[in-house]
Amino acid sequence: MKPILEIRGVSKQYKLGIRRGPKMDNLRELLGRSLASVIGRRPNQEDDQPVPTGSFWALEDVTFNVAPGEVIGIIGRNGAGKSTLLKILSRITSPTRGEVKVMGRMASLLEVGTGFHPELTGRENIFLNGAILGMRRAEIARRFEEIVVFAEIQEFLDTPVKHYSSGMYVRLAFAVAAHLDPEILIVDEVLAVGDMAFQKKCLGKMGEVSRSGRTVLFVSHNMPAVENLCSRAVVLHQGRLEFDGTPKEAIQHYLHTLSSQAGRGNVIDLDKVGSRRVLVAPLLKRMEFLTEGDQPLLEGIPIGGRLKIRVHFELPNPTDTFNVGLGFDNIYGQRIFTAHSLFEPEQVLTPHVGPQVYTCEIPSFTLMPGEYSVKVWLDLKRDQADAIEDAAKITVLESDFYGTGRVPWNGTFVLGHRWYLQQAADARQ
Amino acid sequence: MSGTFELTIRPRKGWQAVDLKEAYLYSELLLFLIWRDIKIRYRQTLLGGLWAVLQPFMAMVIFAFVFNRLAHVQSDGPPYNLFAFAGLAPWTFFSTAVTQSSNSLLANTQLVSKIYFPRIFIPLGAIFALVVDLVLSLGMLAALMIYYRWALTSAVVWLPLFLVSAVLAAAGSGLVLSALNVRFRDVKYAVPFMIQMGLFVTPVIYPVHYVPARWQLLMGLNPMTGVVIGFRHALLGTPISWDVVGVSLATCVLLFVVGLFIFRRLETEFADIL
Numbered sequence: 104m105k106p107i108l109e110i111r112g113v114s115k116q117y118k119l120g121i122r123r124g125p126k127m128d129n130l131r132e133l134l135g136r137s138l139a140s141v142i143g144r145r146p147n148q149e150d151d152q153p154v155p156t157g158s159f160w161a162l163e164d165v166t167f168n169v170a171p172g173e174v175i176g177i178i179g180r181n182g183a184g185k186s187t188l189l190k191i192l193s194r195i196t197s198p199t200r201g202e203v204k205v206m207g208r209m210a211s212l213l214e215v216g217t218g219f220h221p222e223l224t225g226r227e228n229i230f231l232n233g234a235i236l237g238m239r240r241a242e243i244a245r246r247f248e249e250i251v252v253f254a255e256i257q258e259f260l261d262t263p264v265k266h267y268s269s270g271m272y273v274r275l276a277f278a279v280a281a282h283l284d285p286e287i288l289i290v291d292e293v294l295a296v297g298d299m300a301f302q303k304k305c306l307g308k309m310g311e312v313s314r315s316g317r318t319v320l321f322v323s324h325n326m327p328a329v330e331n332l333c334s335r336a337v338v339l340h341q342g343r344l345e346f347d348g349t350p351k352e353a354i355q356h357y358l359h360t361l362s363s364q365a366g367r368g369n370v371i372d373l374d375k376v377g378s379r380r381v382l383v384a385p386l387l388k389r390m391e392f393l394t395e396g397d398q399p400l401l402e403g404i405p406i407g408g409r410l411k412i413r414v415h416f417e418l419p420n421p422t423d424t425f426n427v428g429l430g431f432d433n434i435y436g437q438r439i440f441t442a443h444s445l446f447e448p449e450q451v452l453t454p455h456v457g458p459q460v461y462t463c464e465i466p467s468f469t470l471m472p473g474e475y476s477v478k479v480w481l482d483l484k485r486d487q488a489d490a491i492e493d494a495a496k497i498t499v500l501e502s503d504f505y506g507t508g509r510v511p512w513n514g515t516f517v518l519g520h521r522w523y524l525q526q527a528a529d530a531r532q
Numbered sequence: 533m534s535g536t537f538e539l540t541i542r543p544r545k546g547w548q549a550v551d552l553k554e555a556y557l558y559s560e561l562l563l564f565l566i567w568r569d570i571k572i573r574y575r576q577t578l579l580g581g582l583w584a585v586l587q588p589f590m591a592m593v594i595f596a597f598v599f600n601r602l603a604h605v606q607s608d609g610p611p612y613n614l615f616a617f618a619g620l621a622p623w624t625f626f627s628t629a630v631t632q633s634s635n636s637l638l639a640n641t642q643l644v645s646k647i648y649f650p651r652i653f654i655p656l657g658a659i660f661a662l663v664v665d666l667v668l669s670l671g672m673l674a675a676l677m678i679y680y681r682w683a684l685t686s687a688v689v690w691l692p693l694f695l696v697s698a699v700l701a702a703a704g705s706g707l708v709l710s711a712l713n714v715r716f717r718d719v720k721y722a723v724p725f726m727i728q729m730g731l732f733v734t735p736v737i738y739p740v741h742y743v744p745a746r747w748q749l750l751m752g753l754n755p756m757t758g759v760v761i762g763f764r765h766a767l768l769g770t771p772i773s774w775d776v777v778g779v780s781l782a783t784c785v786l787l788f789v790v791g792l793f794i795f796r797r798l799e800t801e802f803a804d805i806l
Binding site for chain 1: 538539540542543544558560561564568571642643644645646647648649800803
């Protein structure tokens with residue numbers, strides 16, 4: 104069958120100078136620079152501070168076809184290029200190279216509810232949002248009842264959406280988009296929002312859409328959902344298409360790439376591990392993992408154990424606006440926890456330069472037993488300067504967290520909690 | 533509708549004009565955006581649509597006092613109040629339209645970075661929504677004309693021409709400024725200043741014959757010069773110099789065309805910068 108979507112050699116390059124680099128944020132600097140180059144004088148040294156290395160490829164030469172009726176999963180870790188691909192497909196940004204042929208009406212749920220205006224009522228927003236998503240007025244009117252019923256907002260139709268609960272808001276937004284009847288539907292993680300019942304409903308709707316012979320592109324970290332819903336999946340890794348096949352194989356491939364590159368041991372040389380995105384210079388050097396009594400963390404950390412991570416890095420110029428972040432992802436690539444020096448109340452206020460060690464101390468690391476991948480990054484002046492995904496793996500070991508001899512099970516993290524039992528006086532009434 | 537829709541997405545380079553076919557496909561959206569802007573503009577205000585009339589009216593009262601009473605500026609025929617209001621109506625439209633449209637893309641960052649549709653509709657929607665205000669203030673002018681017993685002349689047939697020119701002037705400036713504003717936030721500071729100065733280089737509060745004849749054509753390069761003179765001619769029957777107005781109207785058209793091209797050129801990077 105003729106493909107409904109042909110993606111041929113698509114690449115996207117982001118120029119860092121434009122994307123809020125220090126270069127051209129305002130006209131004065133731009134004029135100043137051109138003037139300086141005309142009169143042959145170098146601009147101030149401090150202007151040049153973190154000179155971005157120019158550009159990076161968010162997508163490189165991605166090629167694949169999608170046949171009508173296919174439900175295709177797109178998986179990959181954060182920063183692998185999934186969102187960029189979707190943005191190109193939905194024409195929000197244009198590719199640097201390559202082309203895409205689309206043979207049908209396409210709708211994307213990149214972020215549900217965009218285009219909703221808080222001051223307008225539910226009814227008004229349905230029409231406005233429908234139009235933004237490319238529906239004709241008559242079409243919206245025809246589907247209106249269905250949308251309202253699906254969103255379960257009948258009583259609030261004429262209330263401005265600013266008074267809606269976030270659940271109602273999301274339901275309405277999804278309802279409009281789901282009734283768009285596109286031939287190709289692009290779904291990006293919308294299912295991460297809303298309550299369980301509604302998530303189920305959305306998955307059901309997606310299944311229905313795909314059974315009705317429409318094509319769905321589904322981007323998600325929810326591996327069970329990908330496996331259940333998709334007939335095929337592709338894995339993106341550092342902007343390249345790495346795998347294309349059945350969802351099962353794709354997920355295996357993905358989990359494998361997640362675990363293969365991370366460093367092991369207590370001291371990690373950041374030049375040798377993970378996938379790095381250097382925006383200014385490779386400034387991050389080493390990472391050390393310590394536990395109770397500053398002992399090196401070798402085996403793994405028991406639930407609730409003390410964790411200290413020392414990040415060694417270089418500051419090229421004196422600055423007081425630098426921050427280090429640590430992200431902990433589970434084996435599916437979902438972010439479980441982010442530690443960031445911005446959250447430190449006693450922040451650094453004096454300029455620093457040269458080699459530094461920033462230590463993050465987590466008194467009680469209460470994630471559930473399992474493997475977590477650690478991302479580390481350095482921000483200069485609020486912009487990311489150097490970042491390494493999968494820099495290290497950290498293993499949380501089963502332990503007697505509650506002091507009862509029972510190992511916690513189920514869930515993502517543990518919280519200390521107590522139970523109190525009282526004889527209910529009027530229990531027999 | 534299935535099978536009829538085909539599209540190729542490829543890199544876009546160089547200068548291109550507006551994609552009219554696409555604009556037509558999405559034309560209902562433009563109407564919705566205009567409707568949204570009108571609907572929201574005066575929500576949670578006490579006076580509502582009255583603001584549309586109040587702004588030029590208050591300006592008229594103050595200008596009449598300062599320029600007519602204190603500085604003895606005379607109109608070229610009608611009572612000064614009428615003269616001032618007929619100029620202030622299009623000027624208020626222009627200044628509000630330029631201010632709002634130049635900020636429109638930033639105000640709709642969410643939309644621009646998440647959903648595709650012709651971006652040009654955002655600044656244009658903001659401008660078209662203000663045409664309603666302009667029409668309201670023309671109603672106010674009608675009331676003033678009745679009060680001053682000043683009759684319409686046959687020149688009123690020219691009104692549509694000048695209305696369109698006013699929209700073209702506002703749209704041209706709005707397109708250029710909104711697109712530049714995405715990258716250079718300087719626009720935000722420059723616009724109020726330019727508008728303020730613009731009032732003085734446009735014959736809003738003084739008749740154009742106050743300006744030496746050899747400077748008048750130069751003033752025609754200001755697109756609003758022709759619009760203001762034209763509005764007054766069409767509504768109050770004041771004298772008109774077609775060479776100055778002609779130059780000015782040509783500038784309006786040129787500005788609009790240039791605006792379309794510049795917007796189209798810069799449009800590709802909006803989502804990457806915002």
